[in-house]
Amino acid sequence: MVAQIIDGKLFSQRLRDKVALNVADLKNNHKITPGLAVVLVGEDPASQVYVKSKGKQTKEAGMNSYEYKLKEDTLELDLLKLVYDLNNDDAVHGILVQLPLPPHINEEAVINAIDPAKDVDGFHISNVGLLATGQSSMVPCTPLGCLLMLKEFHGSLSGMDAVVVGRSNIVGKPMAQLLLNESCTVTITHSRTKNLEHVVGRADIVVAAVGKAEIVKGNWIKPGATLIDVGINRVEGSNGSKRLVGDAEFSSCSEVAGAITPVPGGVGPMTIACLLVNTLVACCRKYGLSEPDIKLS
Numbered sequence: 001m002v003a004q005i006i007d008g009k010l011f012s013q014r015l016r017d018k019v020a021l022n023v024a025d026l027k028n029n030h031k032i033t034p035g036l037a038v039v040l041v042g043e044d045p046a047s048q049v050y051v052k053s054k055g056k057q058t059k060e061a062g063m064n065s066y067e068y069k070l071k072e073d074t075l076e077l078d079l080l081k082l083v084y085d086l087n088n089d090d091a092v093h094g095i096l097v098q099l100p101l102p103p104h105i106n107e108e109a110v111i112n113a114i115d116p117a118k119d120v121d122g123f124h125i126s127n128v129g130l131l132a133t134g135q136s137s138m139v140p141c142t143p144l145g146c147l148l149m150l151k152e153f154h155g156s157l158s159g160m161d162a163v164v165v166g167r168s169n170i171v172g173k174p175m176a177q178l179l180l181n182e183s184c185t186v187t188i189t190h191s192r193t194k195n196l197e198h199v200v201g202r203a204d205i206v207v208a209a210v211g212k213a214e215i216v217k218g219n220w221i222k223p224g225a226t227l228i229d230v231g232i233n234r235v236e237g238s239n240g241s242k243r244l245v246g247d248a249e250f251s252s253c254s255e256v257a258g259a260i261t262p263v264p265g266g267v268g269p270m271t272i273a274c275l276l277v278n279t280l281v282a283c284c285r286k287y288g289l290s291e292p293d294i295k296l297s
């Protein structure tokens with residue numbers, strides 16, 4: 001293996017330690033405790049795991065965690081009512097509605113009902129527009145985590161060729177926007193892209209956010225490129241046991257890339273750490289306090 005491992009576990013621990021220090025400072029010097037409300041609708045097992053983990057890490061950082069678990073058949077109107085109540089709750093600085101929502105609920109309507117200043121997922125249309133125009137916004141957690149790791153590894157990204165595989169609103173598009181804001185030359189690819197491996201092969205930075213197990217192969221990658229693997233795919237091993245793999249084939253990609261994030265232990269841990277960062281930022285902004293420095297080192 002030639003690639004250096006970008007250790008998301010280590011970086012996320014550093015980030016969470018920084019958040020905890022900032023929270024302690026807010027409590028001691030300003031008598032303020034940041035609060036994060038997480039709303040889960042339904043019984044989706046993966047979402048339940050994420051919500052539990054978010055709650056645990058929020059408390060470990062010294063923040064208040066408020067969890068709302070609603071039944072699968074909750075009416076959209078009742079969910080909107082809860083969002084409005086949380087918008088008006090002074091103890092709540094961040095609101096996250098866990099996606100996906102059940103099919104009878106309009107996700108866009110719910111996301112856009114969240115106060116943009118409390119939208120710690122960064123999915124509200126106002127935050128999307130602010131990010132697209134390079135203004136101060138709430139940045140979606142997963143792309144933010146990817147960007148922090150890239151900047152930690154490379155320093156400046158200016159002038160680098162970046163290819164983002166995937167164009168979802170929650171990962172691909174904001175990731176591309178962040179890289180563009182860092183003056184990368186950005187290509188966004190998707191399911192209709194022709195000659196995907198050829199396009200990927202030009203990149204100094206590849207971010208794979210596809211949701212297809214090990215689709216990106218080592219022979220696609222330019223030697224020495226940095227590969228950020230966002231994918232989380234559960235596959236069955238030869239003995240029938242389940243394991244997690246990314247959107248890149250780690251064995252072949254790590255032979256060629258200069259640096260690579262593993263799955264698990266790469267982007268995943270950074271996502272929750274960035275949620276805590278965003279909650280802290282939202283809280284500081286509310287009280288006009290200086291925002292935390294969120295570099296990893």
Ligand code: NDP
Nearest residue numbers: 142166167168171190191209210211230231232267268271
């Ligand atoms: P989506 O399904 O919303 O988007 C997938 C994107 O991949 C789409 O834009 C799609 O193109 C594109 N795509 C699908 N097939 C191909 C293909 N053969 N070639 C090129 N592009 C393709 O997924 P998400 O963005 O929500 O998530 C992507 C992955 O990241 C998933 O594995 C998810 O579990 C993981 N994830 C991980 C997180 C973490 O914290 N680590 C957080 C969020 C997601 P098109 O638009 O044309 O359909």
